[in-house]
Amino acid sequence: DSAFEDCTSLKEVVIPDSVVTIGDRAFGDCVNIEKLTLGKNIKEMGEYCFVNCEKITSAEIPEGITVVEVSLFHNCSDLEYIVIPDSVEVIRGSAFFGCYSLDRVLYKGSETDWKNTDIGIGNGRLKDSVLIYNYDPATYKPAGPGIAIILCSVAVLVPVAVVIILLLRRRKVCPDCGRELDENSKFCGSCGRKL
DSSP states (O other): OOTTTTOTTOOEEEOOTTOOEEOTTTTTTOTTOOEEEOOTTOOEEOTTTTTTOTTOOEEEOOTTOOEEOTTTTTTOTTOOEEEEOTTOOEEOTTTTTTOTTOOEEEESSOHHHHHTSEEOSSOHHHHHSEEESSOOTTTOOOOOHHHHHHHHHHHHHHHHHHHHHHHHHOOEEOTTTOOEEOTTOSBOTTTOOBO
């Protein structure tokens, strides 16, 4: 417990495969950790293990973990995505509270498995993220810049097309009095101006 708590100079943590348990608050308040690699044989991570490690951008919970403990990644505000194995049955309260950047959950199980996972309160950001089921790192291809360019192009082109259509459909008006005219009118019926 609290083995590396408040080690503010730590920037990268690599836990070897020989580690089976990480205690409570082991890396709590290590505010400058940017990169986290967890060993594949970890079976238990304690409460508040990575609390306030705000610069971690991604993490993969090892296969075999069944419980994601209370406030495990609490206030990891830069955490963008998390990989969760299908072995996880319970995600305790506030495990992902304050993870404001979290937008993707890469889940190794099925949608049914996810629905059967007991998710505690204080994990709203986890629930609001995009969920990828049956995640396999060998075949997963995230949406790259090409998709972003296409989406941005559509977002710009659709309004432009709407404006063009409206301009083309706009009725002809008399430049003197402003009255709407038929397309084939040669004179304004109101002021008599020749068009």
